[in-house]
Amino acid sequence: MGFRCGFLGLLHMDVILQRLEQEYGQVVIATPPTVPYKVFMRDGSEKLISNPAEYPASEFILRTEEPMIIGKIVAPNEYFGGVLKLCIDHRGVQVDHESLEGGRMKLSFQFPLSEIITDFFDNLKRISSGYASLDYEDNGYATADVVKVKVMLNGEEVDSLSSIVHKTRAAPHARSLVKRLKKIIDRQMFAVAIQAAVGNDVLARENISAMRKDVTAKCYGGDITRRRKLLDKQKEGKKRMKQMGCVELSQEGFLKLMKNTEDDD
Incomplete structure (x- = not known):
């Protein structure tokens, strides 16, 4: 048993873990983040898998679906190239592009949730010198070749x-x-x-x-x-x-x- 927690990047997670240990004396066991996959078996059954160790062998799987999100990124125009490359490298598909006041832009991308839960936010802040922001919402499931x-x-x-x-x-x-x-x-x-x-x-x-x-x-x-x-x-x-x-x-x-x-x- 444990808690599934969300953080604003790995640095935020490190700070929380250190505070729990130093201020409350709690030794926390942290594991890599996971997302729930819908696995449709050849025998007609369906499983929701969050632990990779429980993922079935490929010969028993008919198809797998992964959770998707729509991510909205606001950043200054001069960082457009870096932000675009980062999104594409994380299997993002652009769905909208809007110009904003003050020399800013808003990019909307569809991402697999698994692509943004680890280091995406840290990298986004790094390539935009800290000026970019990210907001996202659930967008159902999609078939995935995983x-x-x-x-x-x-x-x-x-x-x-x-x-x-x-x-x-x-x-x-x-x-x-x-x-x-x-x-x-x-x-x-x-x-x-x-x-x-x-x-x-x-x-x-x-x-x-x-x-x-x-x-x-x-x-x-x-x-x-x-x-x-x-x-x-x-x-x-x-x-x-x-x-x-x-x-x-x-x-x-x-x-x-x-x-x-x-x-x-």
Whole structure:
């Protein structure tokens, strides 16, 4: 159980979380935002899915519909190009354009709700130097070609890292996600394989090498046999650790994953 909250961008969310912790002593577990998808199954049933981990396999799905909104953006005319590109990059379709007094414009776009709930408002403020405003209203549901991108750490699926994205964005989203996870996850005593996949197709992979202890440091002379035995013993130990160990991702790591504007290079 929890609360579904709305914020004016990621910075606003960070401020609220910090105040809850510092002023009220409440440790809050925050998860990435989601939207409810209508999933129509081949057996005739219909499901409302908000948790990506519950999204059915594609072979059981007839079609999926996602929530849409009409967003109205007011900004100075000089930022028209940047605002237009931002809207198109977030799968927006322009429905109206109106000139206002004072050298301003009002753009109306239809968006999938999933495209604006994370970093859209932050980016809008950034490219308009803080002058743009956004207002939106519900606009029903529309058929969407979406897929579930799942994340696996050493072959184990991590439900909390799964996401539902448009099919055309699955590959770039997967590459970006595993790169950011590689930066966020601490090195372990065993190697960690980070994979992002759609179904059985792995779209991206990154590896985090294991921390290495020099077990031959106390070997004096040129006893190759003893050095080899120590290295083989270390290798076997790391294999067992990889089988039994688990990789943890901190709350701070989850918050970093939500900041899609982070540089992946």
